[in-house]
Every structure is written in structure tokens, then in C-alpha cells.
Amino acid sequence: MTAYLGVDLAWGLGSARKPANETGLVAMAADGSITDAGWARGVDAVTEWIAQHLGPRTLVAVDASLVVTNATGIREAERQVGQRYGRWKVAANPTNLASAASAGARLLERLTTLGVGYVDSTAAMRERTGPAVFECYPYTTLVGVEELGHDVERPRYKRLDKRVPSAEARARRAVAFDALVHRLRTTPLDPPLLLDSHPLTAGLAEPSGVHGPTHKHREDLLDGALCAWTAAFWERHGDGRVQVLGRDPGLPVDPAEPPDEAGRRPVVVAPARASQRRPVGRLDT
DSSP: OOEEEEEEOOSSOOOSSSOOOEEEEEEEETTSBEEEEEEEESHHHHHHHHHHHOOTTOEEEESSOOOOOOSSSOOHHHHHHHHHHGGGTOOOOOOOTTOSOOHHHHHHHHHHHTTOEEOOSHHHHHTOSSOEEEEBOHHHHHHHOGGGOOOSSOOOOSSOOTTSOHHHHHHHHHHHHHHHHHHHHHSOOSSOOBGGGSHHHHGGGSOOOSOHHHHHHHHHHHHHHHHHHHHHHHHHHGGGTEEEETOOTTSOOOTTSOOOTTSOOOOEEEEOOGGGSOOTTOOOO
């Protein structure tokens, strides 16, 4: 049975004095049911969890920068997130070889030793002969899947709105989180995402509070579920409803961002509406 694993990876490695932030983890079956869910701290613990769930064709979706080859600046895939999803107020944090946030690259190293391949195209994903991993970004999923109805901008379930007082911002964020969970639980999706099928993800439907750490704890799990569902969505719909940012052959190749030594290209797999794709024959501006 194909399994989909979602990893909302904490980008920092942590240290003995200050452990890494929590990583949200969700395992999903092909029918959309959640088979496991929880949290882990640090790349070692995350790797161990993934290893316990690997099968012959497991597809692992990670919200973190996995392949980074640019010495400075921003990866092309991250630039394209802003170019194509910016209208929805979606942008990606820049990463490069000087970034302190390197947990994604470390995780990819560990998964490679476990025999997990990296896929940077729909063809490679479909032709995989073993478990595989790719990079995704939950915000592009939320605004790129039309059924979810985010036609104007991304849902504000994460960061606080700095334009209003802190107490009001926390209350608004809680409302946005609850509205998003309700939408995910009630919208008919193909493939399904059955949050109520596991006690932890079902608990996301409980009313949110305004306590920051508690909110982040729940948010990490929700993003883990979105990552797992993105993997299922990619396998279900392929290039018809998903684009692979950073690998567009119609764009000039940035010589500062070649593939890594293993030939892997830095890409982000992103569900996309027609209006979020680059028109054929035109370059992004």
C-alpha cells in the first residue's frame, strides 16, 4: 500500500543547550485516513519516525529546504513561489549555503542512507522504484487547490497580524486556524484528507486558544497533514494540477544554482491553479 508521510520540519538543528523546535509528523494511507501522527524534536528523531513508516513506494513530503546549492541569495524555486503565488500573499523564506537553517539538508542526507530517493519531477515521482522524498510548501497547497476556496489570499493561521494589537492578533489567528481546519474537514477533496480518522488530528477541530506555544504545537501537526496530503495530491493529479518550481526548462539556468553532487535539483512541488503557472513561452518577471 502506498503511504504518504508529511514532515513539517523545524529548520534549526538545535543544540544540547537548546533542543530543536518541534516537527509535526503525519502518516496517511491512500484512502486519506491518518495512520499515525505526532511530533518529534531534532533530525535524528524525525529520521527514526520516518524509517518506521517506510514502505516500497512511500512518498515523503517535507516542508524545509532539502537541496541547497546557491552560496548566497535565494533559490530559484523560492523566487518562483513569490512570483507565482505572491498575489495570494504567499512567499518563501530564502535559503542558501550560509543559512543557519540547515535541518532539511541534514534530513535528506539521513534519508539517502536509508535508501530514500529524491524526486524533482513528476516523471521521477511516478517512476520511483522505492520510497522517495520531495520538498513542498503548505501555503502553496492551500492557495493552489481551488476546492479549498482561498481565492484572494492565504489563510492567516500562522503569523500574527502586526497591524493590530497583540491580543486581537492572537484571537484572529485562532479564528483563522479553526476556520481552516473546518474547511479541510468538510470540503470534498480528491484525494480525501480524513483528519477525523486519528485522535490527534481529530483534536485539531477543538476550539483554538490564544496561547502561542499551544497554537504552534497544533499548527505544526496541521502542516504535517497538509504535507502528507500534498504528496497524495501530486501522485493523484501529476502535472495536470501541480507544478515543480525551480525546474522549468523554459527559464534560464542560474549558474550559481546547479544540481548538487548527486544531480539533485532544488525544487518545490506546488499545487497550482492555471493563473499560478507561467504562460508557455514567457519568462517570469
